[in-house]
Amino acid sequence: MIFTQQAIKKVAIITGAAQGIGKAIALRFAKKGTFVIITDINLEKLREVEKEINKFGKCSSLKLNVACPDEVNKIVDEIIKKFGRIGILVNNAGITANGSIEQVNNELLDRIIGVNFKGTFYCCRAAVPIMKKQHYGKIVNISSITAKRGDNTTAPCYGASKGAIATLTKSLARQLGPFGINVNAVAPHAIDTPMMKYWDEEKRKKTSESLPVRRLGTPEDVAAAVTFLASDEASFITGQIINVDGGHFMD
Numbered sequence: 001m002i003f004t005q006q007a008i009k010k011v012a013i014i015t016g017a018a019q020g021i022g023k024a025i026a027l028r029f030a031k032k033g034t035f036v037i038i039t040d041i042n043l044e045k046l047r048e049v050e051k052e053i054n055k056f057g058k059c060s061s062l063k064l065n066v067a068c069p070d071e072v073n074k075i076v077d078e079i080i081k082k083f084g085r086i087g088i089l090v091n092n093a094g095i096t097a098n099g100s101i102e103q104v105n106n107e108l109l110d111r112i113i114g115v116n117f118k119g120t121f122y123c124c125r126a127a128v129p130i131m132k133k134q135h136y137g138k139i140v141n142i143s144s145i146t147a148k149r150g151d152n153t154t155a156p157c158y159g160a161s162k163g164a165i166a167t168l169t170k171s172l173a174r175q176l177g178p179f180g181i182n183v184n185a186v187a188p189h190a191i192d193t194p195m196m197k198y199w200d201e202e203k204r205k206k207t208s209e210s211l212p213v214r215r216l217g218t219p220e221d222v223a224a225a226v227t228f229l230a231s232d233e234a235s236f237i238t239g240q241i242i243n244v245d246g247g248h249f250m251d
Contacts (some may be wrong), residue, residue, distance in 0.1 A: 019042075026053060144187055147162035
């Protein structure tokens with residue numbers, strides 16, 4: 001099948017889209033007229049997002065554990081067979097954990113690295129061949145400020161997994177640029193999502209007051225950065241890790 005570049009741009013895969021940042025990204029793309037293929041391990045919540053999007057846009061939902069390479073390959077193959085192209089890939093699926101290094105057992109370490117880094121790697125590896133054939137593609141990965149400055153509350157393997165995503169982003173940007181593929185990442189901090197449900201009011205207030213913008217971020221703040229990086233307005237931007245953190249970390 002041969003598609004125009006405009007048609008290719010209109011198909012986006014978003015992982016971890018059942019809630020929070022992933023959901024906000026999916027909604028924003030759909031509002032811009034993109035056909036969004038949303039994936040998540042939580043199919044029940046994912047179907048709710050699909051229903052919401054289908055009220056005004058076009059969407060399809062697929063259950064996916066990004067930590068399983070066979071599942072990733074199968075899903076991407078299905079998408080290519082059905083749509084023939086993948087214009088945008090947003091690797092948002094991720095998990096976090098708190099605690100010191102002594103509290104991180106092998107199982108938790110493998111799970112964090114498996115979902116956050118390997119999941120991102122698997123999805124990129126599966127989507128890149130079709131993007132190369134198209135000579136067009138936009139990949140946006142979700143990293144974290146912990147990738148740049150470390151963190152004293154999340155488990156150290158979390159920041160390490162997000163740091164690996166940042167390095168992967170830069171490496172892919174260098175390798176895939178000649179094929180018309182842009183690869184960037186966003187590094188959020190203090191975004192008010194279900195991942196922050198353990199924050200008490202005191203911590204929320206203290207964090208808000210510590211930021212130059214004097215508020216917590218929203219999933220929509222991250223979604224705005226992601227959709228920009230996936231647009232042709234950002235065609236001369238690649239290999240960048242964009243902070244979405246209210247001025248918490250300025251580099």
